[in-house]
Amino acid sequence: MRYTHGVLVRCLERLKIGCLIAVMVFPVIAIAGDCTSGCEAVTRDGHFRISVAPAEGEVPLRNHHDWILDVWDANNNPVKLDGLSVTGGMPGHGHGLPSQPRVSEYLGEGRYRLTGVLFNMHGDWTLRFHLVRQGVQDVADLELTLDY
Template identity: 35%
Template sequence: MKLNKFWLIPAVLLVAGGIAFAATRSAPPADLDYDLSHLSENGLYQVTLVPGIDPVPVGKMHAWLVDVVDANGETVDAEIVMDGGMTQHGHGLPTVPIVTGKDHEGRHIVGGMRFNMPGWWVLTVEVDGEAGTDTATFNLAL
């Protein structure tokens, strides 16, 4: 009886896929910073996120405020783009957040925020202001 070796390819792919799937479902790193206010990656801006609802809901559309200030604490006139996703699951937000205006304190109002499941989310805010373009990244646990 001759052994057909072609069955090995699907079997190897199935095992590799299962390992990759399990790796993405593990617990988030224990040392994550969940602070919603910190410097952007290159230190150009202090970015603060304020959820429009507390606690942050799963499955409900809501808005966030994004405050961007310079090293002196002065509000920065900047364009921002907010996005996010679940790194471990390999998907982004189920919506496309959009800046809808500013509040009376000059904070950007970002509508269209919705998280479709509990877990570890990573939010990014790209800031394009007078000092240049920079990105701030935030962790959120729901």
């Protein structure tokens, strides 16, 4: 198939417009680097705010590790949740996490230890936090890039 320069330019312009619309219509809740110094996000419906960081200050590749998660309500008060779970994966690769992180300990003052986090390759990852408190359910997505 042969394209002329003008056809390619029009295609690229339409692609740029489509990307711009997608960013405006589907905002990312949080964009992060590698979260070594912590990443924050507000849940989709605004009920909670979270901050998460690896317990040891780094995100190791191909090793299970723990993360510390802090949760606050909309009034900035620490929250003890009734339920908390974590899922995720690499959307660009079409697969989930190679592990099943779980809450191993409530540390008090809205702080939780997540055990069993594992990233098996470089690239863009999404972690989805499912939070429940007094019948209110909400979700926070964190996107991080492991590129080292």
